[in-house]
Amino acid sequence: MRTDFQHLLVQRDDCVVTLTMNRPEVLNAFNDLMLHELTEAVEEAGRDNSIRCVVLTGAGRAFGAGQDLTSFAASPAVDEPITVSEHLKKYHRLVYALRRMPKPVVAAVRGVAAGISCNIALACDLRIAAENARFLQAFVRIGLVPDGGGGYFLPRLVGLSKALEMAMLGDEVSGPEAERLGLVNRCVPVEEFEAATTALAQRLASGPTRAYGLIKKLMYTSLDSELPASLELEGQLQDEAIQTADHREGVAAFLQKRSAKYSGQ
Numbered sequence: 578m579r580t581d582f583q584h585l586l587v588q589r590d591d592c593v594v595t596l597t598m599n600r601p602e603v604l605n606a607f608n609d610l611m612l613h614e615l616t617e618a619v620e621e622a623g624r625d626n627s628i629r630c631v632v633l634t635g636a637g638r639a640f641g642a643g644q645d646l647t648s649f650a651a652s653p654a655v656d657e658p659i660t661v662s663e664h665l666k667k668y669h670r671l672v673y674a675l676r677r678m679p680k681p682v683v684a685a686v687r688g689v690a691a692g693i694s695c696n697i698a699l700a701c702d703l704r705i706a707a708e709n710a711r712f713l714q715a716f717v718r719i720g721l722v723p724d725g726g727g728g729y730f731l732p733r734l735v736g737l738s739k740a741l742e743m744a745m746l747g748d749e750v751s752g753p754e755a756e757r758l759g760l761v762n763r764c765v766p767v768e769e770f771e772a773a774t775t776a777l778a779q780r781l782a783s784g785p786t787r788a789y790g791l792i793k794k795l796m797y798t799s800l801d802s803e804l805p806a807s808l809e810l811e812g813q814l815q816d817e818a819i820q821t822a823d824h825r826e827g828v829a830a831f832l833q834k835r836s837a838k839y840s841g842q
């Protein structure tokens with residue numbers, strides 16, 4: 578997989594790839610190049626069968642500060658209407674790449690995750706936070722609405738009431754509070770953050786990868802569908818899962834009273 582990016586570090590450890598957004602001088606705020614590089618890397622990781630878990634994180638003291646406001650800002654002096662929806666389509670491509678990737682993606686959040694960076698973390702499958710994490714729907718502070726899927730992910734993760742509060746007040750939510758709300762899966766002390774992230778990623782990377790991909794499809798499709806459609810899809814996906822080598826290995830391991838050794842196939 579390509580590693581020579583300008584604003585993205587790519588680190589490979591066996592079947593885990595860690596993608597680190599790397600503009601620490603602006604708390605990893607997104608400029609066009611970083612967004613492009615991250616999207617390319619996520620899409621490539623999705624296609625590469627030797628990668629079985631992806632970790633997304635930020636360099637330095639933050640996860641990300643949202644859109645770089647120096648490279649994309651409405652000038653107060655200009656009256657002409659500006660259109661941001663075309664620009665947002667580039668973020669949407671990243672959101673789809675994360676959600677449709679047939680393997681687990683973990684967001685590892687240390688420090689601030691603001692604006693669209695926060696919502697990119699919400700687009701990942703699981704989130705681990707350090708105790709110093711700060712989740713912030715910063716949009717309203719500059720008179721904008723949550724983008725990057727925030728209007729979709731946030732109420733589904735924390736419920737409508739808290740989602741509206743976060744979006745309307747724009748106050749920071751700490752790591753421990755995020756865990757309590759279900760915004761993140763777990764929050765750990767700062768000094769344990771890296772080891773806990775590695776342990777989670779390695780566990781996922783040695784699991785039944787194809788089942789994980791099918792689980793993502795089932796869960797994400799069910800959010801948008803009625804019960805009959807979800808039950809129908811469940812049957813189709815289980816037909817697929819039951820034919821995998823990992824399913825056979827899991828059953829054999831159970832019957833032989835040993836740990837399963839999953840190949841990802």
Ligand code: LHQ
Pocket residue numbers: 602603604606641642643644645646647649661664665689691692693694713715716718719721724
């Ligand atoms: C930054 C940024 C930043 C540039 C910190 N840009 N430099 C919107 C518009 C258009 C299209 C697409 O979508 C979007 C979506 C969005 O994401 S809108 C939301 C954009 N983000 C924000 O409004 C957050 C702005 N940043 C902040 O409010 C604070 O920096 C937070 C709360 C994130 C962190 O506060 P602190 O920990 O106190 O750090 P700091 O403010 O001192 O920032 C450190 C440096 O990073 C500083 O530069 P400097 O040269 O003074 O050290 C900041 O200017 C820079 N920085 N965010 N988004």
